[in-house]
Amino acid sequence: MKTLNITLAVLVLASSSAAYAAVDFASFDSNSDGVISMEEAKVNSQLVKIFKDLDTDGNGELSKDEFAKVQ
Secondary structure: OHHHHHHHHHHHHHHOHHHHHOOOHHHHOOOOOOOEEHHHHOOOHHHHHHHHHHOOOOOOEEOHHHHHHHO
């Protein structure tokens, strides 16, 4: 069920208007520190909704590998 929820959220994220402007990792990583913080994720409400599911190591940040699940 968790995988289905993530898949559906990813589809919504990819089709949202904000995703057109910021679909790649670098666009979300506004301070270029190599991770996406929750603060940076707030530019897209769908990313915020699935943030905890994508953050598989639970460190409060999305690495490039974790974010790659979206694409």
